[in-house]
Amino acid sequence: MAYSTEDLAIMDSIIARYPRSRSAIMPLLHFVQSRVGFVDGEGIELIAKLLTLETAEVSAVATFYTQYKRKPVGEYHVGVCTNTLCAVMGGDAIFAGLKAHLGLENDGVTADGKVSLEHIECNAACDYAPVVMANWEFYDNQTVQSSKDLVDSMRQGDPKPPTRGPNTLVTWKEASAVLAGINDGKAHEGIQAGEPSLLGLKISKEGKK
Amino acid sequence: MTQLVPVLSAHWDEKDSFTIEAYTRHGGYKASQKALTMDPDAVIQMVKDSGLRGRGGAGFPTGMKWGFIPQGDNKDHYLVVNADESEPGTCKDTPLLMANPHVLIEGCIIACHAIRAKHAFIYIRGEVTHVVRRMNQAIEDAYKAGHLGNGVELVLHVGAGAYICGEETALLDSLEGFRGQPRLRPPFPAIAGLYARPTVVNNVESIASVPAIIANGAEWYQSMGTEKSKGTTLYSLSGHVNNPGQFEAPLGITLREILELSGGIRTGHTLKFWTPGGSSTPIFTQDHLDTPLDYEGVSAAGSMLGTKALQIFDETTCVVRAVLRWTEFYKHESCGKCTPCREGTWWLVQILRDLEAGKGTEADLAKLLDLCDNILGRSFCALGDGATSPITSSIKYFRDEYIAHITHGGCPFDPVASTLFVGVGA
């Protein structure tokens, strides 16, 4: 794809955030994903040019980080936590259930391009286990059935909203733009904290009553 | 009985807690105003006096770390906040930033003043879109309100999925636009950190604790906690408990106390093993219910306080399966730089898979332990060390269970029994 003048201006503004331009590699890679859906050769070459680096230096960075995808993912990229705690509490069953339900293996994408699936590592929401992420938004306390319902809603084009996140689930590309540091105006949406986050506070207040 | 003391989490239950209005309503940005009128050295002294220690796991005194930054060196100084929360079990910074990003920003302003830095970075993990949104909006709002941009520039840097970037020097390399692999030390970041300039790297919770210290004074802070572990901290309870969640309490509370306050182990079940501070800290058992959860107490009992990530597993959990999964995590997240960690985790996973599948032998246990001995303290950074913790500690407490896999010819546990939705017909 060709990057628009506006895209290039955004990329320049990303570079301008940092005292040294090379620091911008990671947000620029997120930005490439927001436009292309994954990190392609053109994106690597463009970043190398913008930062006066060799392409090998950019691809060395791009291949180090799990979130940068080398091939297209779904419009909704679903990650099931299968690190120990989530796995034990149901993550393994959820992942197996989703694989069967979608007919996918790990890293697979549905034929309609709507949903892709991977098992992920701990996503810092253990008190909401088992956790499923979609475009890196939280779907807390999942069950095999709830996660199947979730991916079905995605395939129908009307994904259920995250449990702790914006009112609607944004697409993979839109989420990537957020990760590149672009404000989508949705920060105020959704709850400020889920019940487990507030549990200690609640108990403390009850104790003081 | 130790009581919960919400400080960081005090206002999380207000619907708009993450906005600048809500934060200001509760006295937000007063502490930074106060700090900016103080001599930077006095700020450092106050943080030293408070007894605040690093909440990212190592527990290094925060004020002392700030004091290492050379002064009057005419160099740029940097503050880097480690928000790359990725240690399995750790889930404290994420809810904190979701509910109250401004407290971190205010902490950054104070810390920058203290260490004479004009530029701060928050390195946040990339797999939390909404937290990134909230954090970015908060920074925008703080700029608009003039808290930022008048002497302190703050940039949110979003990671992209690499646990190793929680290691501070790997984080710096990543922030500089390189592969996130740890650097040789010395030089330490205080001398040559970001862009080879003096740099303080602090955990989110450490920096977020600073505004309250400035506002309420060092004495207030150090009146809480134990002799060498001062203040309050977030304990994250997860797993086979009736009510998981965040519990802010003075350092030194015990798991027994937290379980009593929160509603205990999953009804009808018993505690089998738990981590005091994430998967890299050697596991504990029922015998450690009364261990004071402060830096010294946990250390004396043979583990580490780490990130206070209390992952609770009951008797339905197969320890071999748990350990294998953690080991697979370390293999996936090993950066590849050094031989022991890169090759060692590759090998450990294979042995553990065989053991879990009942294809191991007792000799494999000896081999596992010897391998761990060849990895622990031989790796470049603590990731390799962490990979051995679950293995050696689990063999120490549950050797029989490993043997049972061998004699049983496979895992004797029913994986369904350990799920949250067992019996719900999921």
Added chain:
Amino acid sequence: MTTAEIVDMITVVIDGFEVSVPKGTLVIRAAEQLGIQIPRFCDHPLLDPVGACRQCLVDIEINGRAFPKPQASCTIPVEPGMIVKTQLTSPVADKAQQGVMELLLINHPLDCPVCDKGGECPLQNQALSSGHSESRFQGVKRTFEKPINISSQVLLDRERCVLCARCTRFSEQIASDPFITLNERGALQQVGIYEKQPFTSYFSGNTVQICPVGALTGASYRFRARPFDLVSTPSACEHCASGCDMRTDVRRGKTLRRLAGEDASVNEEWNCDKGRWAFKYVTAVDRLAHPQIRNSDGELVQASWPEALAAAAQGLKASASAVLIGGRTTHEDAYGYSKFARIALNTNDIDFRSRVSSDEEREFLATHIVGSTTTYLDIDRADHVVLVGFEPEEESPIVFLRINKQFRKRALKVTSIGSKLSIGVEKLKGEFVKVAPGEEATAIAGLPLTAKSVILVGERASESAGVLSAVAALASSTSAKVAWIPRRAGERGALEAGAIGNLLPGGRPVSDASARVDIAALWNAPSLPTTVGRSNDEIYAAVNSGDLGALLVGGVDPLDGLNSTAALAALDKAFVVSLEIAPSEVTQRANVILPVAAITEKSGSFLNWEGRARKFDAAVDNSLNRSDLRILSMIAQEMGVSLNLGTVTAAAKEIASIGTWDGARATMKPIKSGKTESLKDNEFILTSWRRLLDLGTLQKGEDNLAGTARQCVAVISPKRAASLGVVDGDQLKISSALGAVTLPALVEDIHDDAVWAPRNSRGSQLLVNLGAAHGAVVTVVKI
């Protein structure tokens, strides 16, 4: 103030033995001082410590406080009170090392029997010396696709790689060519390139050499030999004037590979890919095997040595003769030619500069360069390096590495005077003083240099009138050091040997009577010719005008000058005696051809640009080919003159006895710089240099090497490109009165008046195609 640098020494105890080493020394190297070898893979003395492989773990205590765990001895500098226990005395260190070795091997394939590194492999050696004989690993090994080409000359076998990162660190830290990097993560981490950008570094071969396993191999050596079947000979590189120490490995009379040798003061442990991988020319070309004589029918026929020598002597005696030699003549051979010209031909008509040259240059060499002592060390200590008519990366790669080392270490300031910004100068972040071709002299005057500055002048400086005069003036006004760095390995030696019309050996001016007496005495000659000799171009002209009748020519390509028509005409006309290794434009026109030994077949020395002798022995034993020197002696004998230079040793001894010239030096007559050209719309001033990898005669038959040559392009500035409507990749035709070349356009940082093209690359042989190289007005049109 003392001149000696004071070094703090620190004493440490290693395995019970005390050793004192300079402060800053790493433990692993302090141990080496005691002969204690700590195994290692990632450690390399010329690369920044990384501590990645963990093979060198040792136990350390400092003033009684022991480190809680073994430390990587490659990353820790010695400290006072340090006690080190290596694998020899510490069971903990020994187990740690055994453990790392075992881990390194779990994923390493057992393909040593088919691996090029087998027999000289640090992993193999250390596994045998300090590893277990059996592995406890019973699992699944990591596999990758077997070797992949990361360039046309380097192959990568990722299964064998131990991820020590020596190659990637070299590429980044030494060559500043980060085309290879570590990719992926964890156990899948691997060395690699970006798919569309191969490893086209001029220095890529060093990574093959420092790879501690067989992961990186050279395409031209792959599967050719076993190291234990090779006979190694120390040698010197003949490709340029950097002066690399080399090792030549020969099996049954055939060179199979060449490696960089170690010389800390010259090439450290590096060389360039041309030096490493261009050696087949010796065997690839159709070598001349026998003497030949042109018969009365004008045909070249095979002759016996006595016949040929007699014919040569007779022809040279018959008329006024001159000597032309090429830039790759050894110091000893050049001395032979120099002496031969004076005592056998009674002439000073001799010139080693078989290239574009000038009288201003000859004067500059005689006044500023012969006997000069600027060295690599001066670059190490310089406060500022100025490049004049010189692209170090293309024309003397080790000089580039040395400047780059100081640039990376301490941001050494580099200024380049020229028309086009080069890749090399860009890597050095050099200040680029952009001038139109021909106007360099103006830019040189007034550069703010000091006595610690170094001006590096290339042979192309002679191509702009006034440049060398300006350099001389700048050096004199600032006391900056000057060095002259010709492209070819033999030129400095030939200059010192007096193979030039205005100098006798040892920098003695021909015009100085006492200098002539000096040398005449040494040579047992009654007198020496007094007239200053003709230059290269003047010699050809004199043949064409009938003033000269015969030429003795050694290793010259007549197409290397600006006026090759005149050169070829002269060779057609004169009686030519040609000393050559292979058929050439000269042998085609010669009356007598005398085959000579190639570099690998003889001993001798080159003087590199510093004037430092780079001695080498014959790498191939029992060659029947004789050196130029030996053949010159035989011709002289046939002419009734005794050269007394029967062997290289005899020549070297005689050269050594000359001593330095303490008489008056020649003086230089300053030359004004040329006029500014006024250009029409499609007119440009040509500028060019030779790429390191191009159509050079010594690169013949090296297809793998040629595959990494830089792209052939015609470079014009953005402003001119816009006015001509040219974008990158358009075909540009550059024309002179003589002819034209057509190349794809590259719009880059170049003076608006200038067009740049490679001087001697495929499709762009400017001297032959255009009869121009620098400073001439050419037309450029888009086609």
